[in-house]
Amino acid sequence: MEIKVPEPITIDAISAEVARARHKFPNGKYLLAALVEEVGELSQAMMEASRGPDVSHARQPRKRYDRDDIIMEAIQVAAMAIRIIEEGDPDFPASLPPRPDIGPTDWGPEEDT
Numbered sequence: 001m002e003i004k005v006p007e008p009i010t011i012d013a014i015s016a017e018v019a020r021a022r023h024k025f026p027n028g029k030y031l032l033a034a035l036v037e038e039v040g041e042l043s044q045a046m047m048e049a050s051r052g053p054d055v056s057h058a059r060q061p062r063k064r065y066d067r068d069d070i071i072m073e074a075i076q077v078a079a080m081a082i083r084i085i086e087e088g089d090p091d092f093p094a095s096l097p098p099r100p101d102i103g104p105t106d107w108g109p110e111e112d113t
């Protein structure tokens with residue numbers, strides 16, 4: 001069975017988001033908190049997009065979410081996870097890469113033998 005790898009357009013979008021986030025927040029602090037925040041936003045987008053019409057009488061109509069919002073939040077979740085993989089979070093020393101100057105090395109899946 002062929003296992004499908006991620007679409008290039010998906011990887012490109014995540015890479016662009018990693019670059020944007022690194023430009024905006026270059027110091028890499030609070031990456032775990034940022035990841036959890038993005039997971040919360042993804043959850044909200046998925047739940048709200050799946051709700052029926054707003055029948056409340058609130059003064060402020062609730063924000064409408066759609067699939068684009070879900071995709072955007074999922075990309076942000078993936079980008080924060082990649083930053084943790086590559087940079088670690090200074091508040092969690094065990095997450096820090098041993099040699100940040102050399103980058104990814106042998107993180108690939110184990111070969112089937």
Ligand SMILES: [Mg+2]
Binds near residue numbers: 038041073076
């Ligand atoms: Mg977000």
